[in-house]
Structures are given as C-alpha cells and as structure tokens.
Amino acid sequence: MGNIELDFKPTVKVWDSNASLGPRHDFKVSVDTSEQTLEEMDRLEIEKAIVYSPHAVGFDSNDGNNYLIDLINSNERLIPQFVFNPTWDNLEQFQDEIEKNRISSVRMTPSVHQYPFENWIVKPWLSWLQETKIPLWIPISYEFLSNESPVNPSELHETIRQYPELQVVIADVHYKYSWIFQLLESLPNCYVEISQFIGTGAVEELIERLGYERILYGSGFPENNFGRQLYSIHQSGLEKNVLESICHKNVKELISNS
Amino acid sequence: MSETKIVDFHCHLGRWGFPRIDDLTDRYLRIMDLSGVDLACVNCIFFGNASIGNDIVASVVKEAPDRFIPVAFVTPHYQDDVIGELERCFGELKAKFLKIYPTYYQRPVDDPGYEKIFKWCSDNKKVIMSHASEVFETNPPQLVDRYSNLADKFPGVSWVMAHGATGGRHKRDQIIEAVNKVPKVYIDTAGSLDTFGGFETLVSNVGAKKIVFGSDMPLFDARNQIARIITSKITEKEKKQILGENTIKLLGLKNAKK
Numbered sequence: 001m002g003n004i005e006l007d008f009k010p011t012v013k014v015w016d017s018n019a020s021l022g023p024r025h026d027f028k029v030s031v032d033t034s035e036q037t038l039e040e041m042d043r044l045e046i047e048k049a050i051v052y053s054p055h056a057v058g059f060d061s062n063d064g065n066n067y068l069i070d071l072i073n074s075n076e077r078l079i080p081q082f083v084f085n086p087t088w089d090n091l092e093q094f095q096d097e098i099e100k101n102r103i104s105s106v107r108m109t110p111s112v113h114q115y116p117f118e119n120w121i122v123k124p125w126l127s128w129l130q131e132t133k134i135p136l137w138i139p140i141s142y143e144f145l146s147n148e149s150p151v152n153p154s155e156l157h158e159t160i161r162q163y164p165e166l167q168v169v170i171a172d173v174h175y176k177y178s179w180i181f182q183l184l185e186s187l188p189n190c191y192v193e194i195s196q197f198i199g200t201g202a203v204e205e206l207i208e209r210l211g212y213e214r215i216l217y218g219s220g221f222p223e224n225n226f227g228r229q230l231y232s233i234h235q236s237g238l239e240k241n242v243l244e245s246i247c248h249k250n251v252k253e254l255i256s257n258s
Numbered sequence: 259m260s261e262t263k264i265v266d267f268h269c270h271l272g273r274w275g276f277p278r279i280d281d282l283t284d285r286y287l288r289i290m291d292l293s294g295v296d297l298a299c300v301n302c303i304f305f306g307n308a309s310i311g312n313d314i315v316a317s318v319v320k321e322a323p324d325r326f327i328p329v330a331f332v333t334p335h336y337q338d339d340v341i342g343e344l345e346r347c348f349g350e351l352k353a354k355f356l357k358i359y360p361t362y363y364q365r366p367v368d369d370p371g372y373e374k375i376f377k378w379c380s381d382n383k384k385v386i387m388s389h390a391s392e393v394f395e396t397n398p399p400q401l402v403d404r405y406s407n408l409a410d411k412f413p414g415v416s417w418v419m420a421h422g423a424t425g426g427r428h429k430r431d432q433i434i435e436a437v438n439k440v441p442k443v444y445i446d447t448a449g450s451l452d453t454f455g456g457f458e459t460l461v462s463n464v465g466a467k468k469i470v471f472g473s474d475m476p477l478f479d480a481r482n483q484i485a486r487i488i489t490s491k492i493t494e495k496e497k498k499q500i501l502g503e504n505t506i507k508l509l510g511l512k513n514a515k516k
Contacts, residue, residue: 004264004293004294004484004488005488006488006494006497006498007494008485008488008489027427029453029454030453030454030455030456031454031455040454043491044489174450175277175450175477175478176276176277178276178277178278196450198450198478198479198482198483199277199278199279199476199477199478199479200279200285200286200289200475200476200477200478200479200480201285201289201476201479202278202479203479205278221454222453222454222455223452223453223454224452224453224454225452225454225457225485225486225489225490226489227485227486227488227489227490228452228482228485228486228489229482229485230485230489231481231482231484231485231488231489232479232481232482232485235292235293235294235481236292236481237292
C-alpha cells in the first residue's frame with residue numbers, strides 16, 4: 001500500500017512554466033507581488049518561474065507587459081513572458097520591447113482576445129517568432145479569466161503546421177481536451193504545459209505517447225497552487241532524468257534558444 | 259504517514275470515453291498506491307438504471323475488498339425503485355454511504371423529488387454526498403438556508419458537500435457559513451478549481467474536522483488531488499484528520515489502522 005510524506009519537497013530543480021504576476025481588475029488575487037510569489041516559491045523550492053501579466057491578457061498587452069517588468073524589478077527568479085494581441089498591437093513596437101527587455105518567450109490568447117487563430121491574422125507574428133526562435137505559449141482556455149470559448153483545435157493544428165520550426169507550448173490544457181494527444185502527435189514542434197491536465201494517469205500517458213521531452217511542469221499560480229502537479233509528477237515513479245526534464249530542463253532549453 | 263489509513267471519500271467507477279475514464283482496476287489500484295491512498299470509496303453514477311452501476315461497484319469491491327469501500331447510488335428518476343435499491347445497497351452490497359447526483363436530475367439537492375430517498379436515509383442514519391448547488395440553478399438559495407432546511411426535515415442524515423473544499427473562490431463564503439451553522443455538514447476536497455491560500459482559508463474557518471479528502475478519481479488523478487492537502491500550509495494534525503481520520507469516524511470504519 002502507498003505511503004506518503006506529509007512535508008513534501010521536490011527532489012529535482014524546478015522551473016514553473018506557467019505562472020502569472022500582478023493584480024487583477026475583477027477580484028483581489030491572493031498573491032499579487034513578487035515578494036509573496038517568491039516566498040511561496042521558496043516554500044516549495046521552485047527555483048524560477050515564467051510569469052506573465054494577467055492585465056496584459058485581460059486589458060492591454062502593452063500596459064500589462066510594462067507593469068510586469070516593474071513588478072519583477074529585475075529579480076532573476078521571475079522570468080517575464082510578454083503577451084501580444086495580433087489584432088491590436090504593433091509588431092515593430094513589440095519587437096523593440098522584446099529586445100529591450102530581453103524577453104525569452106511570448107504568449108498569445110486567441111480565446112480571450114477573440115480572434116481566429118488563422119494565418120491571415122497571425123502570419124507576420126508567427127513568421128517573426130519562427131525566425132527569431134522565440135517560443136510561443138498558447139493557452140487553450142482561460143476559465144478563470146474569461147468565459148469565451150476555448151481555442152479551436154482545428155485552427156491550432158492548421159496554423160501551427162505551417163510553421164514547423166516555431167516552438168509552441170500549448171498551455172492550460174483542460175483535462176477534458178482529449179484531442180491534445182492527436183494534436184501533439186501530429187505537430188512535433190508543440191509542447192504541452194500540464195497544470196490543468198489532471199486526469200488520472202494523464203501525464204504518464206503523455207510520456208508514453210510523446211516521450212518526456214515535450215512536457216513542461218506548470219502550476220497556473222496563483223489561481224492554482226505550485227504544489228499540485230509538482231507533487232503528482234513526483235509520485236509517478238519517473239526516472240530522475242525524466243523528472244528533471246519535465247520539471248525544468250525542457251523549459252530551460254526552450255527559452256534558451258531565443 | 260501515520261498509522262491511520264488514508265481514505266479517499268469521492269471516487270467513481272465505470273467507463274466514460276469523453277474525459278478518458280476507463281475501468282481498469284489494476285491501474286486504479288496502482289494510482290492509489292502511488293498517491294498513498296489506502297481505501298477508496300467508490301460509486302458508479304453513469305447508468306440511468308442505478309442498479310447496473312451498483313452491481314459494477316459490487317464486482318470491483320469484490321476484486322479488492324481491502325482497498326475499496328462500496329457507495330450506493332440511486333436516482334429519483336425511478337421513484338418506485340429507490341427504496342428497494344437503497345435496501346439492496348446498504349444490505350447485501352454493504353454500501354457505507356449514498357451518492358446522489360442532482361446534475362442528472364436537473365433539479366437541486368433540496369428538490370421534493372429526493373424526499374423519499376432522504377427520508378429512508380434519515381430513518382437509517384446514513385451519510386449522503388451530493389453537489390451543494392448546480393450551474394443550472396437560476397435563483398439558488400443561500401447554502402446555509404438550503405442545508406438548514408434539509409437538516410430540519412431529515413435529522414438523521416449527515417451531509418457531505420461534494421467539491422466544497424477545493425479552495426476555489428466559488429461560493430466559498432456560503433460554504434463556510436453553512437458548515438459552521440448547520441450540524442453534520444461536511445465538505446470534500448475533490449475538484450479542479452483551486453486558488454493559492456484558498457484551502458488554508460477553508461481549514462481555518464471551518465476547522466479540519468469538517469473536511470474529508472476526496473479526489474473524484476478517475477476524473478482527476480488522486481496524486482494531483484491529495485497534493486492539495488499535502489502541500490498546503492496547515493498542520494500535520496490537520497492533514498491527518500482530512501486525509502483519513504474524519505472519514506473513518508464519519509463512516510464508522512473498522513480496521514482503520516494500517
């Protein structure tokens with residue numbers, strides 16, 4: 001029978017690939033400062049976290065991205081991820097901001113910003129990302145930020161396959177989206193972030209079908225806890241190199257390419 | 259973790275293709291072992307004819323009687339059958355409590371359609387697990403009023419609000435009020451929603467004695483769900499209460515020591 005420790009600590013280095021930082025307009029988040037975030041990261045021994053601004057998703061990418069840089073205040077444990085909206089933002093200006101702030105990954109949210117994820121909209125942006133090797137995070141849905149429909153999987157498939165060198169992280173994959181297996185099998189340049197993929201044995205099945213190299217630990221903090229999936233993958237009987245890859249090496253390599 | 263067994267109060271059996279739920283008992287037991295769960299309380303709610311689901315529960319319990327605790331399910335769609343099925347479940351099949359599922363009935367837990375069921379459970383001093391509210395309700399009462407009325411009408415019943423202790427924001431204040439003001443109301447921890455600090459808020463407001471660990475397995479992986487308790491900032495004593503001691507007491511389980 002099983003046996004567990006009540007005081008859990010990770011056994012490998014951990015980088016969180018999916019956290020957010022900053023206040024929200026519609027309610028007070030339980031943690032909205034770097035200090036509080038770092039305190040919780042310390043408690044669960046998370047070395048680094050990739051963070052984006054919920055304001056950049058909910059309202060304006062430019063305002064939110066700048067706000068994020070202020071909040072991080074050059075702390076190297078918090079890795080800023082910039083959000084863009086291809087129907088509103090200026091590509092050249094965004095490129096300048098990316099360079100100026102040495103941003104290593106970006107995020108777009110078609111479900112919240114309500115545009116089809118199709119080439120006639122995203123082509124200039126995805127072409128640039130592919131060329132510069134900046135990885136792109138696309139959350140499937142933002143249930144905690146928006147009631148809008150999730151990203152259309154056919155649009156995801158059709159568009160991403162036209163950019164075979166672009167590295168795409170499919171994030172916030174709800175446990176009910178079983179099509180993620182076929183999507184990832186079909187698109188070898190896609191990765192999956194597992195904070196919401198919490199079905200029984202789901203992560204093991206991902207490893208079995210895809211290998212471990214494209215799976216990234218993420219939490220969804222602070223609208224979720226750092227510990228949930230971190231504990232879960234630690235209790236999966238994975239070999240140490242697999243656990244290390246999922247917990248930090250895969251994401252580290254991904255953002256180091258840019 | 260302790261000499262007391264870890265008991266998962268909220269588990270399902272049966273097959274459900276859409277969220278990838280299978281019926282492989284070996285895999286179920288393997289995940290329980292990896293999670294540290296000693297005993298799983300299992301129900302099957304997937305059949306319109308409740309007796310089919312209850313028979314599935316009985317057959318799985320027979321495979322591993324030291325790991326599974328049978329839970330009864332009846333549906334008010336079949337009013338003429340419910341008493342006979344309750345008697346079969348709690349007699350021949352040795353069920354330890356009743357699960358009802360208002361989502362299928364499209365009427366909330368305090369609908370008169372449940373009265374015959376609740377009257378039998380009250381007379382026989384049974385525990386009932388149910389959603390406390392439903393998304394289809396357009397003008398639901400406050401949970402404290404709902405459960406006060408139920409407690410007055412069916413004094414022999416102990417109530418467990420399924421998903422009441424996830425730590426998510428949804429109705430958190432109402433849950434705290436109902437658990438604190440109405441005797442014999444408990445909450446289980448199963449659920450996908452979460453928020454940093456939310457679980458700790460519940461524990462400090464209602465007390466650990468009113469909370470039971472549940473996973474919703476196999477919809478959710480028990481490792482992910484148990485992490486809500488393991489990685490939270492509550493005391494070891496509180497963790498032990500939630501992980502097993504409370505359920506053992508509530509259900510009057512014997513042989514609760516490892």
